[in-house]
Amino acid sequence: MSPCVAAYELQSGGDQCTIPIEVRIALNDLNRQLITYESVSEAQLGQLTDALRHRRVVALTGAGCSTESGIPDYRGPGTRRRARNPVQYREFVSDAMARKRYWARSVVGWPRLSQALPNAAHRALAVMEQSGIVRGLITQNVDRLHHAAGSNHIVELHGALAEVRCLTCGAIEPRDSVQKRLLALNPGWHEQRAELAPDGDAELPTESIERFRVAACQACAGILKPDVVFFGESVPREVVVDAWRLFDEGDALLVIGSSLAVFSGYRFVRRAAERNMFLAIVNIGPTRGDSLAHLRVSGRAGEVLSRLVERCLGPGCRIDFGDRSGNPVVPR
Ligand SMILES: [Zn+2]
Numbered sequence: 001m002s003p004c005v006a007a008y009e010l011q012s013g014g015d016q017c018t019i020p021i022e023v024r025i026a027l028n029d030l031n032r033q034l035i036t037y038e039s040v041s042e043a044q045l046g047q048l049t050d051a052l053r054h055r056r057v058v059a060l061t062g063a064g065c066s067t068e069s070g071i072p073d074y075r076g077p078g079t080r081r082r083a084r085n086p087v088q089y090r091e092f093v094s095d096a097m098a099r100k101r102y103w104a105r106s107v108v109g110w111p112r113l114s115q116a117l118p119n120a121a122h123r124a125l126a127v128m129e130q131s132g133i134v135r136g137l138i139t140q141n142v143d144r145l146h147h148a149a150g151s152n153h154i155v156e157l158h159g160a161l162a163e164v165r166c167l168t169c170g171a172i173e174p175r176d177s178v179q180k181r182l183l184a185l186n187p188g189w190h191e192q193r194a195e196l197a198p199d200g201d202a203e204l205p206t207e208s209i210e211r212f213r214v215a216a217c218q219a220c221a222g223i224l225k226p227d228v229v230f231f232g233e234s235v236p237r238e239v240v241v242d243a244w245r246l247f248d249e250g251d252a253l254l255v256i257g258s259s260l261a262v263f264s265g266y267r268f269v270r271r272a273a274e275r276n277m278f279l280a281i282v283n284i285g286p287t288r289g290d291s292l293a294h295l296r297v298s299g300r301a302g303e304v305l306s307r308l309v310e311r312c313l314g315p316g317c318r319i320d321f322g323d324r325s326g327n328p329v330v331p332r
Pocket residue numbers: 166167168169170171217218219220221222
């Protein structure tokens with residue numbers, strides 16, 4: 001272990017604010033480089049292809065599906081020791097300073113997050129839907145990258161950061177519009193460097209957050225909240241109904257890039273096991289559903305799914321998945 005990693009582990013056990021932001025970014029980059037990926041065997045891919053080819057597949061996707069688009073995962077390898085607390089629902093709705101903290105960070109993180117591009121995993125799933133192998137997607141991701149890749153039948157279990165909702169009147173405003181208003185209220189704010197996190201949040205020093213001015217609802221001046229499910233908040237009932245409706249269309253569940261730590265996703269795995277549906281899990285690292293799975297593939301979502309598409313549909317349907325360094329995908 002390098003001295004840098006050791007120091008990071010020592011410090012990250014305590015106060016999350018003890019490490020300067022520049023150091024934390026450097027250490028996160030270092031941690032990412034320490035991750036090694038093993039290529040998935042042809043035998044495993046063959047098993048996955050044979051199992052899914054003639055089934056009606058419903059996919060459940062998590063953060064691991066978007067890491068290759070540059071959106072980091074809270075729970076994936078290399079991020080386990082991140083000493084960072086996601087925003088809690090109760091704190092957000094009851095504490096004005098918590099909202100200031102959220103928006104002050106979010107306004108910095110949003111440009112990078114909103115410009116993220118779908119990767120090979122997203123594109124492979126869109127192709128699989130168009131070719132009738134995948135019926136639809138239940139996603140835990142809030143980045144809208146499945147839409148960007150061309151998937152149509154999507155249930156966003158945790159909402160989407162692209163929209164903002166008023167907690168008083170329920171009005172929806174696009175996040176891009178809120179971004180413009182936040183920047184008008186806080187000129188020059190977006191120029192601050194910050195680290196991107198999956199919820200569009202980013203690290204900033206507390207003293208600068210206190211100066212931040214939060215935007216209110218344009219219709220009623222109420223409190224605005226990104227239209228995503230925060231930690232400590234329930235998935236809206238109508239979304240759960242939509243998700244079960246889609247789930248019922250399938251006879252196989254394919255989990256991609258989720259450790260299934262959150263119950264909102266794990267419940268589908270449990271139901272699949274109860275019904276004796278075929279269950280396959282593609283993820284780097286162990287998941288809560290491993291003991292229930294018929295097939296477990298450890299690998300990068302983009303690589304596994306692009307090779308799966310090629311096997312299911314023929315070599316003409318090759319999906320590029322970039323190189324192992326995590327560099328952006330370049331067409332061959
Ligand atoms: Zn309102």
